Amino acid sequence: MTPHYSDERTTLYQGDALAALRNLPDASVDAVITDPPYSSGGQYRGDRSASTGSKYLRSEVHTQQDFTGDNRDQRSFGYWCALWLGECHRIARPGSLIAVATDWRQLPTVTDAIQAGGWVWRGIAAWAKPNARPQQGRPAAACEFYVWGTAGARPLEGETLPGFWHVSPLRGADRMHQTEKPVAVLRDLVRAAPVDGVVLDPFAGSGTTGLAALREGRRFIGIELSHHYAELAARRLAGIQPRQVDTQTDLFDVARIA
Structure with a gap:
């Protein structure tokens, strides 16, 4: 499969994740950090067929393009x-860490699926949004989650990574993808790979995991189905080098210039 974009530290494919993953060699990446389509965002089954903008952004004014693959029913x-997840397990080196983003609706399914894919489920890390929408008479749905596990045993060594983040989501023009995660969260997660190790994201979106990986001195392999977002990710990843920038704001500014 020909890369959509590549340089000495980055390889980005445009296409279906399963098809692209099958072309990657066994035991070739050091961490899988990814944010797949949730197929969520509604109270009823029929709500899954709504546009991603209406599901995940509600009344927020936005210009980001909708994405596909987000309307599967629960079993599918x-x-x-x-x-x-099984393909990612094959591609991961023994002991590699995986972290899969999800919301509360799909949390039980993802914890099952990660084990069905061959990974050892190890825990759940939470991203809490301080400005989450209130829900009158009930707790606010303030958290999204990273279900994490390992490819078999993983030595208890290296730095301790956070298991909780209290970070505001991006808003308006600062958001390049409808479900973009804060780069501060991803910069913590990519450090599960060793320095100069390879981080894989099969659902790369606008490339934020790749930006975090490069910034933290790791290499990156990304896959993105949408041509629009693959083009955006390629522009953001081009020219980003370790220690080039020091803040989240600067990182997005440099990414827009690239």
Whole structure:
């Protein structure tokens, strides 16, 4: 499969995740950090067929393009996750860490699927949004989650990574993808790979995991189905080098210039 973009530290493919993953060699990456489509965002089954903008952004004014693959029913979502998670397990080196983003609705399914894919489920890390929408008479749905595990045993060595983040989501023009995660969270997670190790993201979106990986001195392999977002990710990743920038704001500024 020909890369959509590549340089000495980055390889980005444009296409279906399962098809692209099957072309990657065994035991070739050091961490899998990814944010797949949730197929969530509604109270009823029919809500899954709504546009991603209406599901995840509600009344917020936005200009980001909708994305596909977010309307699977519960059984097909779990089966699909097990398939690509199994491919990621094959590609990961023994002891590698995986972290998969999800919301509260899909949390039980993802914890099952990660084990069906061959990983050892180790825990859940939470991203809490301080400005989450209130829900009158009930707790605010303030958290999204990273289900994490390992490819078999993992030595208890290296730095301790956070298991909780209290970081505001990006808003308006600062958001390049409808479900973009804060780069501060991802810069912590990519350090699960050793320095100069390879971080894989099969659902690269606008490339934020790649930006975090490069900034932290890791290499990056990304896959993105949408041509629009693959182009955006390629522009953001081009020219980003370790220690080039020091703040989240600067990182996005440099990414827009690239």
